[in-house]
Amino acid sequence: MKIDFHTHTHHSYDSVMHPKKILKLAKKRGLDAIVINDHDTIKGGVEACQLNEDRDLKVIVGAEIRTDAGDITGIFLKEEIKAREVNKVIEEIKGQGGRVILNHPYSHHDLDKINFKKIDFIEGYNGRLEETKNEKAIKLARKHDIPILSGSDAHTYKEVARCWTIVEDLVSLKPITNNHAYSGLFPILLSQYIKSLKKRSIKVGIITTLNLIKYLNNQLISRLN
Numbered sequence: 001m002k003i004d005f006h007t008h009t010h011h012s013y014d015s016v017m018h019p020k021k022i023l024k025l026a027k028k029r030g031l032d033a034i035v036i037n038d039h040d041t042i043k044g045g046v047e048a049c050q051l052n053e054d055r056d057l058k059v060i061v062g063a064e065i066r067t068d069a070g071d072i073t074g075i076f077l078k079e080e081i082k083a084r085e086v087n088k089v090i091e092e093i094k095g096q097g098g099r100v101i102l103n104h105p106y107s108h109h110d111l112d113k114i115n116f117k118k119i120d121f122i123e124g125y126n127g128r129l130e131e132t133k134n135e136k137a138i139k140l141a142r143k144h145d146i147p148i149l150s151g152s153d154a155h156t157y158k159e160v161a162r163c164w165t166i167v168e169d170l171v172s173l174k175p176i177t178n179n180h181a182y183s184g185l186f187p188i189l190l191s192q193y194i195k196s197l198k199k200r201s202i203k204v205g206i207i208t209t210l211n212l213i214k215y216l217n218n219q220l221i222s223r224l225n
Contacts, residue, residue, distance in 0.1 A: 101119075131182070
């Protein structure tokens with residue numbers, strides 16, 4: 001089964017994607033299953049399940065929870081995760097019969113707080129991260145002998161299914177092959193603008209605009225050279 005393990009919908013503060021279109025793109029781009037893991041809620045995954053009419057495309061309900069140690073995703077969830085302390089979050093996930101994914105471990109994480117014996121998978125390939133951080137994540141997974149997964153971290157339609165993992169089945173989720181494609185900086189900037197509007201944050205908007213100017217300037221210099 002070919003699965004993208006990291007997708008956001010309009011239920012996240014930095015995305016406006018609708019689950020119905022995500023499902024169409026997932027099918028068109030060859031996925032057999034897709035994880036919907038919005039920030040701190042299962043609403044997107046539940047909505048996608050309700051809208052899905054394709055028996056050959058599975059929706060895995062998840063949530064990317066911001067903990068005191070960084071983002072942790074729970075999959076196969078049935079209820080909202082209420083805790084925010086990392087160990088309690090993991091307990092709640094496993095208490096529902098869910099599985100635990102350590103997302104992009106070298107992006108805003110305190111790894112000293114992580115009990116790796118309780119982690120089921122590590123996101124070794126994240127579509128929004130540069131290669132160096134993904135390489136470090138892969139080394140971390142191998143150090144602790146934890147299976148590696150790929151996730152697009154899609155916040156825009158272009159990103160859906162850019163990264164995926166082929167697994168043996170939906171029960172074991174044993175990875176066979178991982179595929180990774182970098183989305184580039186522009187989708188990240190776009191989702192930050194969405195965040196600034198949804199949260200009505202002038203600060204986020206200003207920072208994103210400065211980063212956009214820097215990005216466009218670099219693109220111009222690159223073309224001139």
